[in-house]
Amino acid sequence: MDAWKLAAYLDHLSADPGAQLRGATGDLQMDGLGTIQRRPAWAVFSGGRPRPAMDGALFPDVARP
Numbered sequence: 001m002d003a004w005k006l007a008a009y010l011d012h013l014s015a016d017p018g019a020q021l022r023g024a025t026g027d028l029q030m031d032g033l034g035t036i037q038r039r040p041a042w043a044v045f046s047g048g049r050p051r052p053a054m055d056g057a058l059f060p061d062v063a064r065p
Contacts, residue, residue: 002028006036 002023006013013019013030021028026041042053 001025002038
């Protein structure tokens with residue numbers, strides 16, 4: 001899924017070193033050598049369904065100690 005989306009944005013990512021693309025598996029960016037780097041999108045399961053983990057919080061909706 002991300003590869004298909006990337007195909008349309010390769011020129012943009014190579015022209016702008018700070019450009020990012022939000023993919024299904026995380027944020028995608030091209031490095032100086034033309035390699036696609038991915039920063040994973042973290043999620044937690046709550047009620048049997050995944051939801052985005054905000055600010056790196058990888059805890060479900062329970063009281064924290």
